[in-house]
Amino acid sequence: MSESIKRRIAALRQKTTDRGCTEQEAIAAAEKAASLMREYDLSELDIEISQDSVKAKTHGASIRDRLWRDLARLTNTATLVGDIDGDHRTFVGRAPGPEIATYLFVVLDRAIDRAVREFKKTPNYTRLRKQKTKRQAVYDFTAGMVVRLGVRLSALFADTVSEDAMSDAERALAERYPDTVAVRQRPGAVKNGNIATLGYLAGNNVNLAHGVNASSGPKAIAGKAGAA
Numbered sequence: 680m681s682e683s684i685k686r687r688i689a690a691l692r693q694k695t696t697d698r699g700c701t702e703q704e705a706i707a708a709a710e711k712a713a714s715l716m717r718e719y720d721l722s723e724l725d726i727e728i729s730q731d732s733v734k735a736k737t738h739g740a741s742i743r744d745r746l747w748r749d750l751a752r753l754t755n756t757a758t759l760v761g762d763i764d765g766d767h768r769t770f771v772g773r774a775p776g777p778e779i780a781t782y783l784f785v786v787l788d789r790a791i792d793r794a795v796r797e798f799k800k801t802p803n804y805t806r807l808r809k810q811k812t813k814r815q816a817v818y819d820f821t822a823g824m825v826v827r828l829g830v831r832l833s834a835l836f837a838d839t840v841s842e843d844a845m846s847d848a849e850r851a852l853a854e855r856y857p858d859t860v861a862v863r864q865r866p867g868a869v870k871n872g873n874i875a876t877l878g879y880l881a882g883n884n885v886n887l888a889h890g891v892n893a894s895s896g897p898k899a900i901a902g903k904a905g906a907a
Contacts (some may be wrong), residue, residue, distance in 0.1 A: 688712045689728050716831050725896060728851040731777035733784050734767040739862030742821050743791065747784065749829045753836040754780040755844035757852035759859050772848035772853065778779055783832075787885065791824055794881040803874055818867055823875035827882025835887055 694700045694708035716726070737743050739760045743905035747768060756772030758780070778839035798804055807813045834857050852859070869875045 680714070682730070684715065684793065685729070686719070687725055688715050689719065692726070724847060724851065728771060728847065729774045729775055729777050730769055730771040730855070731781040732767045732769040733781040734766060735784075736788070742818060742825055742866040742867060743788070744826055744862075744864070746787065746825045749832060750780055752782060753832050753840060755841050756780050756781075756846060757845070757848040759852060761861065764782070771852040773844050776844070776848070784885070786887070787828060790885040791821060791830075794824060794878070794884070795820060798877065798881070801877075803877065815870055817876040819869045819871045820878035820881070822867075822869050823878025823880075824882045825878075826875075827879045828885060828887075831882065831885075831892070832889055836846055 691708045691712035695705050696702055700708065714752075715721070735747075737747075737760075744760075751770055751772075754770070754772065754776040756770040756776045758768060758770050760768045768784065770777040772780075795817060798817070800869060804813065804816055807816060
């Protein structure tokens with residue numbers, strides 16, 4: 680189903696007298712929206728649910744993917760990887776949840792990349808000689824940062840998390856992508872608590888509010904029980 684059809688129907692449904700349309704214009708728009716819904720066999724939920732995708736470096740099994748699953752849950756969206764070409768993560772849910780999720784995904788992914796680059800300049804990394812221990816150090820640092828960012832996201836979205844909206848999102852994802860299977864998390868454990876703490880502290884330096892409230896990004900999240 681083309682997303683453009685859904686957007687067209689959603690736009691028609693916004694043409695109401697409360698938004699400045701005449702009664703005749705509102706009726707005509709409602710009739711056209713209803714006609715398109717019948718033509719394409721779309722339900723109310725089909726129109727209300729949107730989706731957005733973003734380029735992703737990981738494919739469901741890395742330590743970062745734990746954060747992306749938290750991000751999906753907190754924005755009342757369901758998520759999957761690989762729906763386009765294997766290199767994207769998609770978020771499905773009531774608007775503007777998917778838009779906020781993909782925006783914050785980019786903000787957070789870039790922030791982790793920057794922090795890891797800076798960490799690699801420190802003696803905690805440069806003094807290591809073996810590639811295996813270097814990889815473990817990056818894992819430990821990233822794990823700490825993921826934990827901190829997850830805590831901060833939970834506080835940021837505490838008032839808008841909705842079980843009903845999540846249920847709708849999961850059902851919509853299952854309908855749109857019936858062949859999806861769960862990705863097994865790659866086994867891994869933090870071995871250096873001091874390095875993990877450095878990552879945790881680095882998570883304090885990420886400006887999350889910019890991703891939700893600034894003029895350049897999504898401003899609000901819908902999804903409270905009963906919200907449209």
